[in-house]
Amino acid sequence: MTGPAPGGSRKAMLDAARELFAAHGFDQVTIRDIAARAGISPALVMKLGVSKRELFLLTATIAPPPLPEVPLERLGAALVDELVARLQRGEIEHLGRAHMLRMTAPDPTEVRARFLGGYVEPLVRVIEGPQARLRAELVVAALSGLATTLRLFELPTAIASPDGVRAEYGRAVQLLLDGRPG
Amino acid sequence: MTGPAPGGSRKAMLDAARELFAAHGFDQVTIRDIAARAGISPALVMKLGVSKRELFLLTATIAPPPLPEVPLERLGAALVDELVARLQRGEIEHLGRAHMLRMTAPDPTEVRARFLGGYVEPLVRVIEGPQARLRAELVVAALSGLATTLRLFELPTAIASPDGVRAEYGRAVQLLLDGRPG
Numbered sequence: 001m002t003g004p005a006p007g008g009s010r011k012a013m014l015d016a017a018r019e020l021f022a023a024h025g026f027d028q029v030t031i032r033d034i035a036a037r038a039g040i041s042p043a044l045v046m047k048l049g050v051s052k053r054e055l056f057l058l059t060a061t062i063a064p065p066p067l068p069e070v071p072l073e074r075l076g077a078a079l080v081d082e083l084v085a086r087l088q089r090g091e092i093e094h095l096g097r098a099h100m101l102r103m104t105a106p107d108p109t110e111v112r113a114r115f116l117g118g119y120v121e122p123l124v125r126v127i128e129g130p131q132a133r134l135r136a137e138l139v140v141a142a143l144s145g146l147a148t149t150l151r152l153f154e155l156p157t158a159i160a161s162p163d164g165v166r167a168e169y170g171r172a173v174q175l176l177l178d179g180r181p182g
Numbered sequence: 183m184t185g186p187a188p189g190g191s192r193k194a195m196l197d198a199a200r201e202l203f204a205a206h207g208f209d210q211v212t213i214r215d216i217a218a219r220a221g222i223s224p225a226l227v228m229k230l231g232v233s234k235r236e237l238f239l240l241t242a243t244i245a246p247p248p249l250p251e252v253p254l255e256r257l258g259a260a261l262v263d264e265l266v267a268r269l270q271r272g273e274i275e276h277l278g279r280a281h282m283l284r285m286t287a288p289d290p291t292e293v294r295a296r297f298l299g300g301y302v303e304p305l306v307r308v309i310e311g312p313q314a315r316l317r318a319e320l321v322v323a324a325l326s327g328l329a330t331t332l333r334l335f336e337l338p339t340a341i342a343s344p345d346g347v348r349a350e351y352g353r354a355v356q357l358l359l360d361g362r363p364g
Contacts, residue, residue: 010231049192049230102334115335134346137337138328142354145327146320152284153297155319164316171362172324172354180353 010048012038018059031055062098062111064118072126076139076174077166083143084162087150095119095140096147129179139176142169192230194220200241213237244280244293246300254308258321258356259348265325266344269332277301277322277329311361321358324351 016037020029031052035042050058068078086093098119102111123136146169150158158165198219202211213234217224232240250260268275280301284293305318328351332340340347 047229099330099334112335116338120337131339131343131346131350133339134343135350137331137340138347138351138354141327141331141337141340141351142324143327144331145323145325148281148330149319149323149326152281153294155302155323156298157313157315158319158323161313161316164313165320167362168313168317168358169320169323172320172357175354175357176350180349 009038009040009044012040013045013048013050014055014059017055021056021059057097057100060097062094062114062118064094064098064122067122067126072128072177073174075126076172076177077170079139079143080146080166080170080173083147084165087147088162093147093151095144096151099144099148123177127177127179131179135176135179139173142173142176191220191222191226194222195227195230195232196237196241199237203238203241239279239282244276244296244300246276246280246304249304249308254310254359255356257308258354258359259352261321261325262328262348262352262355265329266347269329270344275329275333277326278333281326281330305359309359309361313361317358317361321355324355324358 013034016034017029020033020037029052031045032042034052034055035045038045065082068075068082070078083093083095098111098115102108102115119140120133120136123139124133127136127139146165149155195216198216199211202215202219211234213227214224216234216237217227220227247264250257250264252260265275265277280293280297284290284297301322302315302318305321306315309318309321328347331337
């Protein structure tokens, strides 16, 4: 039998997964559904070496939550609070997922544009003073580091001390939000 | 022909790549060498959907550079300086590579132990005051975020303003190193 090249099958599988997950969510979609929509056999999906969960992570859309509605001087603590709370609830952390998505995306330029638009731009609109855009980017970098490093390396002391993380890291993020005096 | 299961082939390929890259480096090793050592065909390596570069990233070891030799009160700026300089030289950034390695590692527990031992422990030994271990973990999280987010999302203002990154982010990292007064 002459099938599509492995690269073509992989793209078809990812396109199908992206559409089905966006329409029906993770639980309602099976590998068999994805294979059927992609026009390939479930065995080939298995052979391509990705699980349903990996397919979901590969194709999930970037969906930043709205900024917490607090005064600017409390935003650093609020952003860290929310991030820690999401990780404690075992939710998929949006920033960490965005990094995973970018790393493996078939369309990295689009993912980058959505990331900058979704995470950096809302912060630029609330930050004051010089270099607001630079500082917004650095706040996103700092929050991304907390999200990915806590999840990937299960930092033992940080996981045991969520209040300490909120206090120390919240203060550092606030410093980036505020910028240097003068 | 009865070959090994796809999962088995993948493991054999990664084991072979890890050994060969560690012994001979990236440039001296071919996909054909890896396949031969793994006892699989080069065509199957292609079918498993990974490039030589991806194999390298998947199997590269965690190798943290030594801490910069500066007084503790200048360590935040020095750590950010070094990170920005490595990215500007186009070097593989160690922290970013460690995250990639952990995300895809066949041996995540070992990677985590090496990450904590290589990045967190040296900082614990130089940080002073209460919660030194927590703050060391958070410094690593902040530096990881800068490394991965700059590389993956090419933050436009940060890339255009390395001096601004050094000043603003260096100050935030220093705050984590110093801890809260009192």
